[in-house]
Amino acid sequence: MIDPALLVAVPLAGSALPAVASRLRPRTGWPLALGVLLVQSVLAVWVAAAALAGDPVRTQVAGIPAPFGIGLLVDALSAPFVVLIALAALAVLAYTRRGGPRSGAFYSLYLLLIGGLTGVCVTTDVFNLYVFLEISGLASYGMVAQADRGAAALAALKYLLVGTVGASLYLFGVGYAYVATGTLDMAALRAALPAASDPLALAALGLMVLGLSVKVALFPLHTWKPDAYEAAPPGVAALLAALASTVAAYALGRLLLAVFPGVAEAVVDAALLGLAAASIVAGSLLAYRSESVARLLAYSSLAQFGIVVVGFVVATPTAIAGSVVHLIGHAVMKAGSFLVVGLLARTHDVRTVAEYAGLARRSPYVSAGFAVLALGLIGIPPTVGFAGKFYIALGAIEAGSWTAAALVLASTLFGLVYLGRVLERMYVGEGDTHAGPTGAASPGMYAAVAVAVLATLALGGVGPLVEGWLAPVLDGLDAGLAMGVVP
Amino acid sequence: MTPLVAALLAFVVAVAVVTALARDVLVATVAFAAYSLGLAVLWVVFDAPDVALTEAAVGAGVVTALFVAVLSRTTRPVGGRSFSLSVSPTVVIVVGALTAALVATVPSLPAVGDPDAPAFDGAAAYYLQETGAYGIDNAVTAVLVVFRGFDTFGEIAVVFTAVVAVLVVRGRGDA
Amino acid sequence: MLERLPYLAAIALVGIGLAVLVDDEHLVKKVLGLNVFQTGIFLFFVTAAAREGGSAPNVAKAGPYANPLPQVLILTAIVVGVSVTAVALALLVRIHAEYGTLREDAVRAAIEEGRE
């Protein structure tokens, strides 16, 4: 069996290649990154398949026994994300070959981001998670700044300041958890925390959740997001939209489920539900008021991650499966949408909702793809966007959380209001319907969009599969064990 | 709680306040350097010589040098009062709320230096006990390279990421 | 409360740093604030590592020792913090080169102007 450490080591070590090689020979960055990512994808699929088919794949780095050493784990909860990271990276890479940026250093950052995000997904050590959070954070700050526009540097700096505050708050929470228990291992924390004096556990939970909420960009901790996504090169925006907040939300979910269940449940649930509700409502409102399509999509993420958080708060097996499905689905749909935005900016020089008017006639296929992605984001069946929401709503009803269920269901209408605006403009808006294209796009760019559109449709029925995978892991959870970790 | 610690803490907080209020960023940077040195001394007092060394070299040294280098390439505000005392009420409320919540947890924290604190059990005890087996005397080094070597691998990656990111930001990544 | 003074100081530093980071219009000051904020958290960790009558965790000497684990974590965190600061400062240099100012309001105004 493959050591999950390879999943982290391959992209991190491989990241040296593009930066170094492109100094020796120009334009070697992309193929080298492709090679590393192909290896990574094979490893990811292999490990994930093994983890989903049988027992979770785990390892203790350097053979130091748990809970003293750092453990890595690929189980049913992390496996989908490991695969998502690898495959999304490949798809967006296809896009960036022409869509740019193309410097060797950029591809080094690209691989570092992938390595960092994978690390966040597989580690079972809360401090180790911080380190990977910072690797992926630094890489994304650099990638946002890669755009030529001056606004990109300011957006990147804002992203850096807010992102670092988030990561540091998380670190502060780790400090509290450690002081309260003397351990950093998730399973050991789970075992020790109920015994810990309450305010410390609550502070640890509160700070870690707050920190990760900044990374997820829940309202009102979202301010970095629209600027960063709007200023970043389209490929970067797509990659970050697919992965950055998704992985942070995964980490949030893992902590809530595997480390902190039982810690001041009522207060925490109410607070998180409030945060989620604020995100859903405010995100939708901000999206509705955005003129730039990229910003609109960035704000829409607030609402979508609010829904995911609802699933983790409800925390029935159905709701958790829903959150996982919605995270994966949202990653695919949002990344695809950003790729379309980049594509259209390139081929038709359009960026705002007003400029999108009449695009369906000028660019019918890309518009149709965008329509599918948008309908998915709204939550129309049979797309994956519907499946995730439905599972979360169903879980909320099972658990009797009527507010949560109403929120998730109502979010469909919010989505309709802000995304319907764009679709209406594209399809029946009065616009310049005859202007020709202003630039060309590569087959790779179209292919990446097509992959996202097809995945949006194909993943619609993935729910039962995810539910089945998660069942054994969640059974352990009910039995009071830390997720996937043998006591 | 020795008077030395109390004095150091008072110094550190005071310098941090100066850093916060100074309108001239060069003054703020110098105050920050003093702040880092104060922390380094504090680390020594808290029996963390390795952290102290790093803080002195990296925190007070490298970071201050970086700030000065940046300031020398950019402008800094001149004129007006030396200290700015106006803070927006929102900031006061938000930061105040966070601080108050954190202060509320302080009584629950184990007393400083309490040998019965949970932190001294578990992993720490294991590390101290096993360090000898690896032929390393300094437990900090042992944890760094052996027990939590994966963190250190990540740390190297962080530094590399920062180097590449700086290259990209400075526009020198295009090769 | 008094025997927990270092914790209070750590929280004070976190608060001061965060306030500067959020409130100050000067971007350099924001980065300084970020550093103060982070070091406040470091102080929390190192305080937690201290032990009454302890010494530095060198097993060649007699115990009891300070807790080595938080110290290691902070060693890592300091390096991370410096890395972040370096990237932030590089961004500052680029922003200054582009807009000739490091005041956030002025930069925003310049960006708005460029858009119109």
Place this chain on the structure above:
Amino acid sequence: MSLLPVAVVVAPAAAVLAILYFRDRPNVREAWTFAAALATLGATGWLARVVLAGARPEAVAGTYVADVELSLRADPMGAMFALLAATLWLVTSVYSVGYMRGHDEVSQGRYFAAFAASIAATMGVALAANLLTLFVCYELLTVATYPLVVHSESDEARAAGRTYLLYTLGGGVALLAGLSLVYVAAGTLSFVPGGVGGLAADPLLARAAFGLLVAGFGVKTALVPLHTWLPAAMVAPTPVSGLLHAVAVVKSGAFGLGRVVTHVYGPETVADLGLSLPLSTLAAVTMLYAGVVALRQTRIKRALAYSTVSQLAYIALGFGLAERTAVFGALLHVPAHAFMKISLFFVAGLLYVESGVTDVDDMDGLGRRHPVAMAAFAVTAAGLAGFPLVAGFVSKWYLLVGSLRADAIGFAAALLAAGVLKLLLFWPMIRAAFFRGDPLASGPARDEAGRTAADGGAPDGESSASTAGSSLSDRAGARAWEAPSRVWRESAPALLVPVVAVALGAIVLGLVPDRLPLFDLATEAVAEVFG
């Protein structure tokens, strides 16, 4: 596993792609529409035969969400609805070609593609084997019909489209909430004749779920106060109003309501939980309210729209009474109202295309200009009012008997009163058409082909720009298929033939209802549900 139900859904769905691909070649494009319509009708007819023979063909696409499968299953009730939709699609396709070309509409490729997609979704609604599959198709129906509503791309159409989406997707949300509650309460979403059972265990939850489901389906059924989208949506081209807003969309809502009563809760549970009275009352109120409001409309299409709201309430009332005869009447009223209302809409569209008439006030003397069409109008209007020998009489008779059998005298009185309101609505139109005015002196000015000059008399936002924009010489030169309208003074055959066909259908339904498969399927359906 049978491919037959799949074929019924896939045939129109496949046409969507072909139509889009050939969007710029009208004849090839329309050939695909007709081929698909014929194929769908053939498959549906076969399916109806198979179902009448006692089989229940089933197709499962796999588990979709939770433990619910995405599956199709043809039972009598579904087959009846599918057969109705398939029949009327074929007729409407002929009419659409005449209307869209005659009116020189824009984006015809999109129009026909969306039309086919709507039919595919409707077939899915009809043949869905469980509430979730029905929901999926119901939502897709909303998406597919949106382009038809906003077809003219005018501001008014866009506003109507927004209203339409908000109402119908809002209804979808209620529906989803309701079906989630049902799933949690009953552990299944499958349709079982006579109800799934076990729902009465938690009466409060069951009532809440029923309320949500009624609200969800009630939007498309246009139950007051969820009806306002329907008159607004009359901005769509007339064939759309005809097929979709008198048949596919609104009937999907009514059909869903029927499914909930007969196949999810079951008539007994509905009665036990005390849900019958509120639903029936809501239906009766809708029936009378819309009947009154219809009288005050000046536009023909809007009057017809309110009449639709009222007529749909008949169906809702029948299901709401949850009594054997009433449910049978409601089922029969689905095709009856469909045939009658679609012919009325077709005539309205014909009057607009041929004579530029959109307002009730302009109908004077039209009976002389369009004798055949107006005769069809008069006959089917009479049917809607409940006159014997036309489709509406039979279904209303059963509804009346059913409400009496359910000891609901009040609802029986409401049914009769609603019939009187219909009479008040249509009689002035018929009188104006046949007994008043001079066709050449009244109404908007016409060119020699009987078309309006640009006069701003466009019906509910239907773009008059296309009429006004193209000059006469353009038309004469480029549109050879317009010629027949001069040879045959009445109207273009592509418009008139469908009118006559559906009107005859309405009459056949009224004369010999029991000779038609629709009747047998309804009988079977009731037998299945009530045992």
